[in-house]
Structure formats: C-alpha cells, structure tokens
Amino acid sequence: MDPYKTINCKVIKIIEETSLIKTFILEPEKKFSFATGQFIQLTMPKIGESPFTPSSSQFAKGPFEVTIMKAGRVTEKLHELKANDTVGIRGPLGTSYPLSEFEGKEVLLLGGGVGMAPLRSLLLTLLYEKDKYNKITLLYGAKNPADIVYRDQFESWKKRGAEICRTVDAADKDWKEKEGVVTCLFDDYSVNPKNGVAVVCGPPIMMKFGTFKLLELGYAPESIYLSMEKNMSCGIGKCGHCGVGKYFACKDGPVFKYSLIKDIEGIWE
C-alpha cells in the first residue's frame, strides 16, 4: 500500500460551529475506517495537506466528520469548501486511544477549544459501549460562550450517560456555568484517579496545565493520555517535522501516554 495514496471524499454537508470553526461531513469514495484518536491528512490539490483527527465515532459507518478551525494557509482554503466539493484524504495515520485500557475505569476527558474535536470522537465511541466503562466525564473549557463547539450536542451526550461540566475564560451575561480556565472545573468535580484514566486535548498551554493538575490530583503518568498537535507532514514517521524527542507525533502518536514523553525537553512549547 502506497502511503502517499489519496482517497477522494465528497463533502456532504458543512456545519458552522463558531465564526472560525466548521465541521465537514465527508463521504469517502472507497472503504475507509479509523480508530478513534487516529488522524488523517486532508488535502486539496495545489493547496497541500493538513492533519486532522476525525470528530465522529469510530463506529459510525459511511460518512465521517472533521472539525476544522481556520488557523493557517490550508485551513483557510478548506473553509471555502462547499457541499458536493471533493477533498482528498490519506490515512488513517498514527496511534488511537487504547480503549481496552479504559475498560472498567472512570474515563475523564479534559478538553479545550477546538481540541474538543478528537475528544468528541472518543466520547461518542465510549458512549456507544458505555457499559464497558465505570463513568464517562467531559470537562470542557472555551475562551467564551461563542467559541464553544458542538453547542447543541452537549445535552444529548448528557442524556446518553456522560457527566459534563463546562467553563469559559470570559463569561457573558447569559452564561450560567463556570467561569475560569479549564482546570477550575476540578474545584467542584471530584475525580477518582486510583481507578481512572484521563485524556487531554487542547491548545499546548491548556494541555500543560491540565496535565499538571491531573498529576496533582493523583493521576499516574501512565493513566494520562495526550493528543499531541505537531506539524505532521508525511504522516509515516519519516519527514521529521513532528519530532517529539525521539518520537514522531504522526507515528508514535498523536495519542501518547504522558509517561512515555514526560521527560522529553520542551514537549509543551
């Protein structure tokens, strides 16, 4: 199998999440599946490739979803896509969330901003087999209420059995939930580090302080999983861009156990 081979996907629908974030529902022309946490290279001819982790459940057959924030050269062009346009994908690439290691445990998802995208995939995947896990919790933070992604879905996740707490850095007058950075959610929410795992995804600064907070609460480094965003280019551990110490985020990650990378200099910035 040629690792540089691209599969075409039809854009079925585009959902505006926030002013800068859209979710694209894509239907691959050929059979395609992924394990939650793995990523794909999304591409348009001439524009180039960018890495994204699907935001839909690994159990959802047919079309899958990617949630994309307008943040650079490629994503700007991706945001111009319309329904029925075609994009290319390569993948799935990299490691996935090790679901079997989560079984029988309390699974805590700690997300920030558009870092909710991989966590939504994980959350939906966990909820599909929720009896396998003792508890499923999502702690989510965004900059302000307008920046919350999947805003109409949190209620249904709750109904399906997830415990959810949310916060925003800067509340407005309608905001009834917590105000402050994401780690402040732990003030009111008690966790069970002894029989729990935590999965963190968000901007680097949030991942750093989120991870430190989890350690402080008693989570073992082996029980913390990080989805690392780096500059993935080839996606097969060759091109060197996404080096994290001796590891590559595209091949040895993007899902890393914190214990594996904790001693590497400069993983956060």
Add this chain to the structure above:
Amino acid sequence: MENLVILKKEDLNDFVMQIARTKKVVAPVKKGVKSFAFEEVTSGERIDLDYTSTILPPKKYFLPQKETIVEYDKSKKKWTPTLYSEEIVLFGVHTCDLFGIQCLDIIFSENPKDFNYILRKNRILIIGLECSNYCDENASCALMDNHNPNGGYDLFFTEIDDRFIIHVNTYHGEKLINKTGLCTKADKRDISELRLLKERKRNVFKNEVDIPYAELKPLFEKSMKSKVWDEIGEKCVSCGNCTNVCPTCYCFDIIDDINLDLNTGTRTRVWDSCQNGSFAEVAGGENFREDRGERQRHRLNRKFNYPVSKFRRYFCTGCGRCTRACVAGIDLKETINSLIEEKKGN
C-alpha cells in the same frame, strides 16, 4: 580469500568505460580547488580518487533534493502516485558515506515502508573506496568508527601502489566484475599488503575528541539543558547547510505545485531542514522549536542520542561536512568538546 580480485590502475579507465556503455556511472569529480562532487562520468578520466569529501553526500541519488510523489488532475479528481528510479553504478564511495546510506536504508525500510526510496535504492550498485588518510581536520570518522568499511557495498576498492584490491561483496558486484573482464584473482602478496595497509591506518586514524564512542549518547542525554546550545544558537543563522550536506539527514516537506493549465500539477517532496525557523511550526503560529539553539540541539540529538535508542546506532558518520559547510563556523568536534568540558566543570 576468493572474493578478492585485482584491477590494475591503468585499467581503471577501461573498467569505467565498460560499465558506462550500459549503465549510468556516477563518481567523484573535481569541481574547484578543494571541492568535489558526485557526477555522471563516461570514462575514468574525470574521476578523482584522491578526492577529500564531496560537497553533497551520495544521498542525492537515493533521496533526490526534489521528487514528485503524486501527480494530480483537479477536474478528473485523480491522484496518481509516481515513482522515479534509474539504474546507477555509484563509484568511489568513502566508508563514512557507505555508513550514511545504511542509515537511510534503515529509515526508509522501517514500517510503513517508503517504496519510492526502496525501489530506487535497489537499482543502485555501490562501489566503496578505502581511505588511507583523513580528508581534512574536520572529519571525526575514527570517533564514529567509520574509517574502515562496515558493509553496505557491492564492491569495495582499496588502492595499493599500482592496483586496486577489490572486495566482491554481492552477487551484483560479482556480475559487474565478470562483465568487465579486466580483473584477476588476488594472491598472497596482495592479501598481506592489504593487511599492512589496515595496520598502518590504525596509526593514522585516532579518536578525534576526548570521549569514547559509547559515552557519546550519555553525554548528549545529560546535556539537554547545556549552555552550549545557547552559545551555538547565538552563532547559527539557520541556513540549513548542515542538514543539506549531512549524509543521514533525510527530513523533507511535501509541497503542491500547479501547472500553467491551473488543473494538473504535482505533489513533490523536497529536502527540508530542522534548522529552518518554521520547521516545527503549526497552524495558528505555535512553534515547538522556536529558538535556534533548540533546533541545533535537536539536530545533534538526532545524530547522537535518539537513533541509538531506536536503532542502536549513531546517525553521525563522522564525515565532517556539517563543520565544513557551516557559514557561522559551528564546529562539531568543538561542540562535542565543549559539552565534555561543561560536564567536567559540573
């Protein structure tokens, strides 16, 4: 020692011409006062076997500076993977560069395999060349134990007086020797002279820095927070020369180009450098190695530290090219010595 044969030096020209009749032959050629390059030759005349070190290592034939990997057609929504390879006889490769090619083999053969590299490499026949002396003061091949051959060739030439003693290492190498019809079997005198040369080399090549081979990895591991990186960062101009000329640097970027019809185009992989400021930058502007010192530290850890954990070998060949090519005067041996000094001070 029946896999040793002899080629008279006066027959080298014929030897090369014979091969060049049917295959592309690439060999070291003099380019300037002290500069050399691997280039296509059709006879032995332009070949300079007294060359010191070529500007670029032979990696340019295994991993071209720019290579098309996909051709696309926007209107037809078609992506066609492409592959380029050609039959080459690579002549006169020093032992450090043989080691460099072996390193590239490991990287691109590791799963997921990179077929563009593997298929190209399979069509290149490699003829090594023994060094009896240092290229110059920048080399550290004895430190890296690359002043003697450690495999990675089809044929290996050792120049002694009026002849080459050739080690025939592979079936393809043997076929090539037979095809030229110019070589004879080595005798006892040849073998004893070969042994003498190896002994003489022991007095010529001596570890160039004050640290044994096995201690290099621990040195780099313990030097993550070293001030030496700040000092080098101050000097470095992020030009990327060091990585371009490095026989084991293989990092690349993937770039899309479009043709003038605005419909068809190519996706190419192009040599990239971890020394470029934007190398580890992601969308939104977050840069995971913003500082020049951090980038130099990363480069050298990918030679002396990380590959040892992953592949149990250093990825420095000791060729000295990074030092030669550095416009800011950053010197590998000096850097290693500074790290050693700093550790002694602590």
